[in-house]
Amino acid sequence: MLTFPNPVNDYAARSTAGLVVVLAVVAIVVNDPIVYALLAIGFALRVASGPKLSPFGQLSVRVIVPHLIKKTKLVPGPPKRFAQTIGLVFSGSALVLSLLGFGLAAQIVTGLLVVAALLESVFGFCLGCTIFGFLQRAGVIPESVCEACNNISLRTPSAGNPVSR
Numbered sequence: 455m456l457t458f459p460n461p462v463n464d465y466a467a468r469s470t471a472g473l474v475v476v477l478a479v480v481a482i483v484v485n486d487p488i489v490y491a492l493l494a495i496g497f498a499l500r501v502a503s504g505p506k507l508s509p510f511g512q513l514s515v516r517v518i519v520p521h522l523i524k525k526t527k528l529v530p531g532p533p534k535r536f537a538q539t540i541g542l543v544f545s546g547s548a549l550v551l552s553l554l555g556f557g558l559a560a561q562i563v564t565g566l567l568v569v570a571a572l573l574e575s576v577f578g579f580c581l582g583c584t585i586f587g588f589l590q591r592a593g594v595i596p597e598s599v600c601e602a603c604n605n606i607s608l609r610t611p612s613a614g615n616p617v618s619r
Contacts (some may be wrong), residue, residue, distance in 0.1 A: 485561055497539075547560075
């Protein structure tokens with residue numbers, strides 16, 4: 455139950471990021487700890503289990519991608535989980551700041567989260583995944599964490615792993 459999928463459909467990740475943008479903008483506008491808590495809980499659920507326990511994840515994998523987008527592009531899971539963890543840190547920080555009465559600081563932190571989620575959703579650029587790659591190349595994250603991240607041949611259609619359908 456508490457495992458993250460590997461590989462991940464990039465279109466589902468991008469759809470989830472779009473939903474995060476909407477909730478994060480609501481959190482900024484409303485500036486209430488309850489909305490920040492919802493944002494942080496969603497990230498915690500996705501870090502713990504990918505889309506399995508996440509309402510946004512379920513909406514993406516069961517409705518948005520199969521019925522609207524109708525595409526699959528498989529990408530390694532560990533970088534996506536790392537990105538979700540960064541989202542949890544930011545949304546959790548915004549929640550704590552909001553609870554402590556630092557609403558403007560919570561809004562700023564959430565604004566940074568919106569930027570990262572927009573990059574993922576609109577352009578397919580996963581900032582957390584990029585950071586993961588830098589950390590892996592620097593030896594901070596062991597190569598064993600994501601073998602597909604190290605071996606580009608594992609991600610090509612000729613190697614038997616379809617990249618997109």
